[in-house]
Amino acid sequence: MNTRTVLAVLQDPVMALNVTGPLEVFAAAGPEAYRITTASLDGRAVRTAYGVNLRLLPDADLNDCESPHTLVVPGGPVDNPPNPRLTARLSELADGAERVVGICTGSFLLGAAGLLGGRQATTHWAFCDLLADRFPDTFVEPEPLYVRDGRVATSAGVTAGIDLSIALVEEDLGAEAALAVARELVVSRHRSGDQGQFDAHERGRRAQRDPLRQVQQWIADNPSDDLSVDNLARRAMLSPRQFARVFQDEVGMTPGRYVDRVRLDAARRRLEGSVDGLDEVARDTGYGSAEAMRRAFMRQLSIPPGEYRKRFRSTAAPGPAL
Known part of the structure; x- marks a missing residue:
């Protein structure tokens, strides 16, 4: 089996479930299928956002990483501009990646790195208008759970990142493998990307x-x-x-x-x-x-x-x- 590399880019702070949810999906498919690495700028521990006070210790320094098969960018707060060193390195890594995946507000990092220009994308419903305002050359889709435009895929909030990751496993390994992952993680059969975001709003x-x-x-x-x-x-x-x-x-x-x-x-x-x-x-x-x-x-x-x-x-x- 061809082992695909998955690199998760940890911004500081980062939303914990945006990291652990998708990576658990790839891990459940087995080490023969995916080799997973987490990395941050300078290899430093990063904080988790929105009330869960944890520190995540990455595997590597982002500057030492090579472009992976699948580059995963979990979300974080969007109030302030992202670190320009982070977006520059993200752009470099994305150039050689087969797939680039933005989870929740990770779409904002992709946009800041110049990866969403002329593409369709989504994010958490509460931030879709802001994403469209901040990156006017991006076609923001507020309804889908996830959107695939060429080699760039973006998901809506939180658990939609799990749905997108299961869809990517199916793309790589087939429907039977994706169903086995869903069963192991005790989630329902994965939702298609065109399924609407069912939220309180x-x-x-x-x-x-x-x-x-x-x-x-x-x-x-x-x-x-x-x-x-x-x-x-x-x-x-x-x-x-x-x-x-x-x-x-x-x-x-x-x-x-x-x-x-x-x-x-x-x-x-x-x-x-x-x-x-x-x-x-x-x-x-x-x-x-x-x-x-x-x-x-x-x-x-x-x-x-x-x-x-x-x-x-x-x-x-x-x-x-x-």
Whole structure:
């Protein structure tokens, strides 16, 4: 077997899971498949970011490393410009690499190193606008879990880096090896890159006012009911116009979109955790018909319900996928 080299570039500070998640994937594929090295500027220990107070000791000095097969760039804070020595060395290493992989906000380092010009890329949803502003010649895709543009691949936040890494293992070693890695790490079958980023921002905020919080709970508990603005406004004891305005202000989206997101989440959970027929799932989650549910899934997730179930159904829900 041809052993591929993987080099992870550790900026200071760095997000711990951005490092350990992808590298655990490559390690699980076996030492015959990948030889993994971590490196930082001058070989110094680096801090971890965002509240987890650890220090990571790299294997090597970045200046002593050769270009690897796969260059992995985990994310870190993006408030300040990156170290110019780091971006210069990153650019040099990338020139000889077969693949360059940015994990989460690692995309910002790739951009600063001149590696995203004219390419499609993504990052954590909360930083997509900033990435587009900072690197206007990059085509930023805010929805996908990961994006591949030529030899450069970028992922969304945190666990999306694991999904991307499993996809790269499949590319290198085949579907059976990728599935074995997923099983060893006790993660679901890996999500495709075009799967949307399912995050809290898509579900809206929890309202501050008690009547609106009660309406949100009612929607969650009764997705198959008539959830029109008129009916929801009556529950909140507001006029429809006032309800729509206040809901938008507090939740961050219109009532209609919020209902769509709740129904989508309810349908996703049913598909992941049961073998109920698509017609039954659609009826119980407010879509009325399997066709209406299919249209909603295609519009919001770019994947039909049946395919979604095949990819994401829990092993605790045995039975044939419909």
